[in-house]
Amino acid sequence: MAIEEDVIVVGGGVAGTVAALSAAETGASVRLITHKKSTLRHASGLIDVLGYTPDADGPLADPFEGLDSLPEEHPYRVVGEDAIREGLATFDDIVGDEYHGEHTDANALVPTHGGAVKPTARYPKAAAAGVASDDRDMLLVGFASMTDFEASLAADHLDAAGVPFEARGVTIEFPKRFRADAKVTRFAKALDTDEDVGGRGTREALAAAVEPHLDGAARVGFPSLLGDDHRHEVRADLEAYLGAEVFEVPMGPPSLPGLRLEDLLFDALDEAGVGISSGNKAVGYETDDGEVSAVIVDRKGREIPYHADAFVLATGGLVGKGIDSSREGVREPLFDCYIPHPDDRYDWFVEDAFGDHPFTSFGVVPDDRLRPTRADGHAEFENLFAAGGVVGGANVAAEKSASGVSLATGVVAGRAAGDSI
């Protein structure tokens, strides 16, 4: 019984890391268990709190204004506005000046790779010069081999959205030739290390290729691949060559801003002295007198108990595999917590692809301390708390609320777990 902590958090995404940090702040010893790389690599790296109401009103200028429109069972209604603010404050502490947006309650409008404008509460420094409320003209640059970003189409979409500036898009060849299906990480590496291209660095060569298309634009947007560890240096160099501000447009997976955020979160866990066990899956649990006493981790065939006094379930939603479904039903695979859903699986969705699908808000039902409850409303276990995508009641994709829900519930669940010791 050597692996023993006060609090164990299962899940390594935004909710799990914030819950672990919040539990550690109470003075508890904390270990975070995570199986695979988190879904952050599929995420934009933006921190949304609330962009649209359930009736699709929006984009909301102020996310807090929209809270009253949310249904009773929404996690935001369960934890309250203060928890959302504390979640954001915790996030701001973790990321320091790597993110912008903390100066105001208002949503920023950040252009995405499809040319949509996303209402978001916090956005990476690298994306800052791209906000849509700025009226300076914008040039978007795409690369011929990178089909995920069609710059002229994105620019047309921005125009159609009525932004207060002129957006133009141009497609160029990246100065260094990679294989046709090279990943963003390869582009980023070339810029990060400023690899040589015909006697000059990749950064300078890239700037030189963009320069003829600049035509007076005050800011230039690239897909999010402008370096990794040296990202600020890469942007500064490009800005110096071009004489214009440079920003990144958030992309789909694999997402560098998401990966960078993961690094920031894990650095913070290290700082706080949180133990981390990654790479092995939590597959079960042990109980003692109505409480969870251990989570069982499968270490390549050997099941090892990880003991603690309180536990936080932060395994994610459908994509993160914290919620599983089959023809028979929808379940939470680790503790088998109750997840309300219609018996007939044809009632889980609606005909309209972008309609109001019931499945989007499937998840555990939390009590006021964020403990998952049984069908009769009682907590499943005295000392099990839940945070993030595994908590039901929110349609995070439509509302643009995923990160905010993770932060708010992460803080509340982590603190409750730490305080319960």
Place this chain on the structure above:
Amino acid sequence: MSDAQSPTDFDFEPVDDFEPVDVFDDSMDLRPGADNCYKCTACDTSCPVAEVDDEFPGPKFQGPEQWRLKRKEDVEIDDSILSCSNCMRCDNACPSSVPLSQMHNEARGEYVENQMDHRSREYIRNRILANYRTLAELGSKVPRITNAVMGNSLVQKLNEKLLGITAEREFPEFATQTFREWWRERGGAQVSSEEKRIAYFHGCYSNYNTPEVGKALVRVFEEFGYEIAVPRQRCSGTPMFANGMLDDAERAANVNVPEFKDLIDEGYDVIASCTSCSMSLKQEYPELFQISGIDEVSNHTYEALEYLRIYEDVQGALEGKSVDYPDLAYHAPCHARNQGLDRQAVELFREVDGFEIEDVGSSCSGISGTYGWKAEKYEKSMKIGEDMFDHMHHAKGSVGMTECPTCSMQMEHGSGYEIRHPLQLLEEAVA
């Protein structure tokens, strides 16, 4: 609405739980694994080779996509499979548990078996590297002579010219006394116990090159009251998998499995000090071979520090300890990462006073066993390692630490640091 019918309307055979089988049996069915892939590219973006090699199509192609292509007649395995370094980071990245490294091992084995000229210099060179243990056994009989010859720059040049083994690297020196010789000389186990028993899988490197690691393991485990057995053993197979020499690996496994299985029946757990050895016994053995007792061996295998953290209060034993030790730049090997061991040394030793230990980042060291020893891969190997070297130079102190023998060669080669094993530090602290 493709599933509008209920399943009973179909002539529907549920797919049984998939059991990996011998890769030379044509009935190997990796379809469930291939079908689990939803093309998210998490594997491609965590591949250290793809990050520096523009010819390399990445793990997603090498695994599920190539497997599908192979369903067609007359499609050969792409020769880029030999550029995969077998770091297995893709396994660790995949959110859908696609058996990527297993697919790579299978494809590489098939390529080497059917498409490679067995008289070619490359095949012969790979065979020699993969069977390092055979060479080491010969060389360590006369360690001083071997060290002098292998360290001779003319010999190194010849190796490069004739065999394609890079002349850039220093050959690891053989110890003047192997671990097994030392073990025999001390009269074997000094502690006997009915309850606490481990069988040491020392692998090749701790035996022939760094017996001090094996000795440290023995002293630490005896300190915790364990009876230690050191059975007859062959290579764990890691360099053989990486070179597609699955027959060689299976031959070695046919020695290792029964030896260790017998000890497991007597209450022993299997402990390795090298993270690639523990990886191989835990994961690749049951994935690739069907040998009686292989699952028991897999399920009873641990890395040394992992085992102590699970079954002993090693944290408590180190609490408040102060050790006169240099500041350390710690690198977690890829294969440690894949077993969830990448943080254990730093977490454990940050409780100990007297020195600083710093993690030098999550990148791959680039050597990947025999990979970085190949003349045509040397530059790629060093390029992958750049990030790690960079972090090492920024870390406090000038001594490195890692569990993996070849990572330690790479660390030393790229930084000039002396490299130690966590067990040596643990020995210093508790034994």
